[in-house]
Each structure stands twice: as structure tokens, then as C-alpha cells.
Amino acid sequence: MKSSRLFSFTMPRVLGLLALGAFAIAPLHAKPKSPNAGWTQYTYAKGFKLQNWTTKARDEVFTDSGKGAYTCVLTKGDWEPGRKGRVEMRWPDWPDQTRENMICADVMWEAGTQGTCIMQIKTNTGTGGGGHESIYLNVKNNGNLYHGVSKRVIVENTAASPTFGTWMNIKAAYNPVTGQARVWINDELRFEHMYAPGTGAKWYFKNGAYWASATSKVHFKNITFWVNETDKKKKK
Secondary structure (H helix, E strand, O other): OHHHHHHHHHHHHHHHHHHOOOOOOOOOOOOOOOOOOOOEEEOOOOOOEEEEOOOOOHHHHEEEOOOOEEEEEEEOOOOOOOOOOEEEEEEEEOOOOOOOEEEEEEEEEOOOOOOEEEEEEEEOOOOOOOOOEEEEEEEEOOOEEEEOOOOOOOEOOOOOOOOEOOOEEEEEEEOOOOOEEEEEEOOEEEEEEEOOOOOOOOEEEEEEEEOOOOEEEEEEEEEEEEEOOHHHHHHO
């Protein structure tokens, strides 16, 4: 009887609230807006150059599915004499060196990946900040993702949310005019810092496996490139 009286008492009020739109439903986990919305996508006609600085043949350390998916494998100590071991996809220099550029990729690293850089925004020339990498994403400390030697964790490997074997979308961008460098994970901004651009730089992207403290195995798919021309469009 009590539940019946409560129902008869509250139903008109509920209907009234619904009529006023008080119960508009919003997603519990709304997907973040893509940070490169409005940017211009570009491609490289000649694709990438594989830097296989190991003692093994290409087919033993690198897999190309032919459908835009790639795997890079690097084992500690397996590198050419006098060179730092790597199995990396080196993309050409940016076609526009005066605007913010972005690499976007779905990335997954397997258990055992340790002490390995998986993505870089880099220049080999110029007078910019130290080391010539505005972005240097590396996996260490049991699956955590960091930038360079920074102690700030970009993605943490936990039992509830493991990184090993989990695909995630990574977007990394750098503006060679302002010096702003940013990293998004699944479209959420997780890291940013300022890296002095200096002069004379020729920026480009790299992804793969650079250095390893064990055996690192990193997968990539859906790799795309973007340039931020939104300011140019606003002026028109």
C-alpha cells in the first residue's frame, strides 16, 4: 500500500519534469573531442624508411601487414657494432615546417617491452632545446609511458587498466614556432611542455622500437599525419 500511495503521489511530478526536459540523458562517458578536428591530413608519397640497426634481417624484426599495420621487435644487445639498436619507421621531413604537425596512431606494446622509445618528434639539425626531440615517448618501469627522462607518467600500467596488450590511440604534436609540444591518449590531453624551437631545424616523425632493456615488441596501425592550418583558414 505504501508503494502504491508513493507512486500515485510522485507520477504527476515526474511527468511534469519530463515535459520540462529535466531528465535529458547525457552519456556517462562522453567521448572527448578530437584534438585535430579542423586540421588538414597529409600523406607521404614515398612512405617511411625502415631503420633496422640490428644484426637480424628485416623480416625477423619488422612486419608489414600490407593493410596499414606494423610490428617492430628489438632485443637488448642485438644491434650493429657502433650503433644504438633500433627498428624504427623514419618518416620524411614535414612538408610544412612553419606550423603545428601531428602524428596519430593506434599503438600497443606487449609484455616485456622495457626501456624502449616508441615515438619521437625529432630534428637532426638546428639550435633548439637539448637532444633534438620535442617529443620522446618511452615505455619503462613495468609498462608505464613517459616523455624522455620526465618522471611524470603519461599512461600508467595497472591491474585495473593494463597497458601491456592494450591498444590505445596516441596523438603527438609539436609547434615549431611557439615551441608547444603535446600528447593525447585516446583524445585526452595527457602531457604538454615547451621545447625551444631554435633555428635551422628540420622536423620529422619516427615510431618503432629504439633501445631495449629486454625484448620489446611494439605494434602500430592507422598511422596518419596532420597539420594545423586552422589559423590560416580563419584569416580567409
